[in-house]
Amino acid sequence: MSRRTNIRPRLLHGNSRKLTVCGFLFLFVICVWHLGPGSQHLPGSHDGFLTAAFHPTLSDQSQSLPPDATPFATRILREMMATIRYALIAMSLAVPAGMVLGFFASTAWWPRGPGRGPLRALLHPLHFLIRLLITLMRSIHELIWALFFLAALGSDPLTACIALALPFAGTLAKVFSEIIDELPSQARDQALSSGTGPIQAFFTTLIPQSFPDMATYTLYRFECALRSSAVLGFIGIETIGLSIQKSFENNFYNELWTELYLLVSVIMLVDILGAALRKRLNTIPSRRAPVPDLAHNDPRFLRALRKSSPRFLLPRVVFLATFASTLLAWFPQLIAIEATPLLRSAETLDRGERITRFIDKMTPQPVREGGTWCDAGTWAAQLWADPGKEALLNTLSIATAAILIAAMAAWIFLPWASRNLANARPFHAFHGNPHWLSSLLWKSCGMITRALFLLSRAIPEYIIAYLLIGLLGISAWPLVLALAIHNFGILGRLWGEVIENQAPHAARHIVQSGGSRIQSYLHSYVPESFNRFILYLFYRWETCVREATILGMLGVVSLGYHIQLARNFSRAYDEMLFYVLLGAAMIFIGDILSFFLRRFLTRS
CATH class of the missing domain: 1.10.3720.10 (MetI-like)
Incomplete structure (x- = not known):
């Protein structure tokens, strides 16, 4: 009995990460199958879109603007x-x-x-x-x-x-x-x-x-x-x-x-x-000057100690610049800057009346028309059965497929961004000076990969999806690609910080024993950082669910698509709230799953 008890934790310890990865791959296949192929009807010609990237302009392209236009x-x-x-x-x-x-x-x-x-x-x-x-x-x-x-x-x-x-x-x-x-x-x-x-x-x-x-x-x-x-x-x-x-x-x-x-x-x-x-x-x-050789009860000692205390200029500059910029953002008139007023005085409706009407429209339709809150259950069940369930499944599939694509890409690129691995002398494990060309190539490799992470997360997902739908046509895959591109950069940054902060002793030992950079990455960095990787993966999946909800407003059938329909055609804010709460419920469930999965991995 004790023999079985000792073997089981070792089996779990060896297999829990493999089971987790296989589960993610299976989930990815299910999402791809559910989303189906891309759009069969491509949009009109967008000749010149990519070539225009090399020819940005600082003047208007429109020929119909008046001469006095800004x-x-x-x-x-x-x-x-x-x-x-x-x-x-x-x-x-x-x-x-x-x-x-x-x-x-x-x-x-x-x-x-x-x-x-x-x-x-x-x-x-x-x-x-x-x-x-x-x-x-x-x-x-x-x-x-x-x-x-x-x-x-x-x-x-x-x-x-x-x-x-x-x-x-x-x-x-x-x-x-x-x-x-x-x-x-x-x-x-x-x-x-x-x-x-x-x-x-x-x-x-x-x-x-x-x-x-x-x-x-x-x-x-x-x-x-x-x-x-x-x-x-x-x-x-x-x-x-x-x-x-x-x-x-x-x-x-x-x-x-x-x-x-x-x-x-x-x-x-x-x-x-x-x-x-x-x-x-x-x-x-470090201190700006040596500590003075004076008695501690001497008043000059405290003054000299304060003058020589270590300080960094950058945090002070950032704080002061942030404070001044925020003050000017609220009150641009302090230095006579012309800016759009934060509050416009001219309103078609009184603000109190507007809020009252909005709250009334947020109430479920059967309750608003004289029914009881018991009737709201039937109303919600109908919304769930017809568009809600399918929209939620599409939203979850888009978010899950996107975050798994981003995770696979970030996992592949991560070693080439690491300052310890993307180095002509990994971990400084060997003495001697490498060839200057080798040092330059490895340093360029790390800088290019980190710049790729930075560039991919700099553009908002909504803008990437908007452009991809215009180029590729309306389907779920432009949304998946937009989310994957953005989260590739974010996971690259977050996971990169994890492995940079990890003690490099085991990875250095692998390199010193004749192992390659990839072997040290796979057999040291990845196993030791796996739980933190999963933590950030679920954190970004939660964000992807929120973003996939919004991206549906671009015309892809998801929760955002029905939110946009309810807003544009009938101002049905009660239906909008129902679809929003569906997405929020999925994030709650994701938090719970993340908690139990991390606890399982930690215990195993």
């Missing part, structure tokens, strides 16, 4: 500044909300020790409700929130910014709380043992430790906010996305590529800045 270069710069402005306003709302919700979603500030059990029991329901709230906030895509908010509050830019801020606040709260809860507790415990209160210990020990991770993740969310702000142009908000849509519809491909290059350049600049800030915050700087 020049093209001025127009797109103005729209790019509006894109940045709305992203800054959204983040200025999301960060404080995320910090407050993240505080209540964390358990690190809870009182500990004997006699605190009843208080902790009272905090458990609050913790559950906050977790449920932030999950609901981030489960619904910002574009869906924008559609609801614009219908309820009017077409003000501030309304769109609030819609962006809502899911971002939920995501920030989740990440902030997890960063804090995973920190070592020794400093907090020491503060508590010295008589400090739990909340005071939380703010004096855990918050300073978590600040570098929170700051760099906030900058990453700003990069995401830029992409989301650009996509607002496709629902009528004057951002760079609106120009991209108009240029593509009018076959002005030279203009289109200019707009894409501008958007990608700004996002890549933010990404590079975030990488530099992360490096600075995670590095201990």
